[in-house]
Amino acid sequence: MSTTQIIVTGAGLAAVAWIVWYFWLWKGETVSAQVKEKGMQEIDVTVKGGYQPAAIMVKAGQPVRLNFTRREASTCGEEIVIPDFGKRAHLPQDQTVPIEIMPDKPGEYEFTCGMNMMRGKLIVQ
Ligand SMILES: [Cu+2]
Incomplete structure (x- = not known):
């Protein structure tokens, strides 16, 4: 292989590695809800x-x-669903919609958009 081929191959591999990391491995950070009035645990989700x-x-x-606040015109995130708590709500753009739940049992509970494309989870401890 010539030096150019090595560089091109290396750059290609680096790009692939980045894509794998970004789309499959990176899950974002876990954030704890803040306890506010009357023991209510509150968190803002964009x-x-x-x-x-x-x-x-x-x-x-x-x-x-x-x-929940939907900060994009895309309608993918228009609906929020938390199946384990029987919650479903419409999220108008740039309007904060509070959803209250009572997590009794520890575990992981998913929340998704109406099409089940975007996902997040609640980790109850
Ligand atoms: Cu969607």
């Missing part, structure tokens, strides 16, 4: 090409309020 944060840590046995 909907923009995904959920930020996509992993939310909360304590079991205490109410949780998730403040």
Whole structure:
């Protein structure tokens, strides 16, 4: 292989590695909800090409309020569904929609968009 071929191959491999890491391995950071009034655990979640944060840590046995705000015109995230808690809500663009749930049991609970494309999870401890 010539030096040019090695460089091109190396750059190609680096690009592939980055794509693999970005799309399959990177899950974003886990953020804990903040406890506010009356023991309510509260957290703001931005909907923009995904959920930020996509992993939310909360304590079991205490109410949780998730403040969802859709910050994009794309209608993919228009609906938020938390199947394990029977919650489904419409998210108008740039409007914060609070969803309250009561996580009784520890475990991981998924929340998704209406088409099950964007995913996030609640980690109840
Ligand atoms: Cu969607």
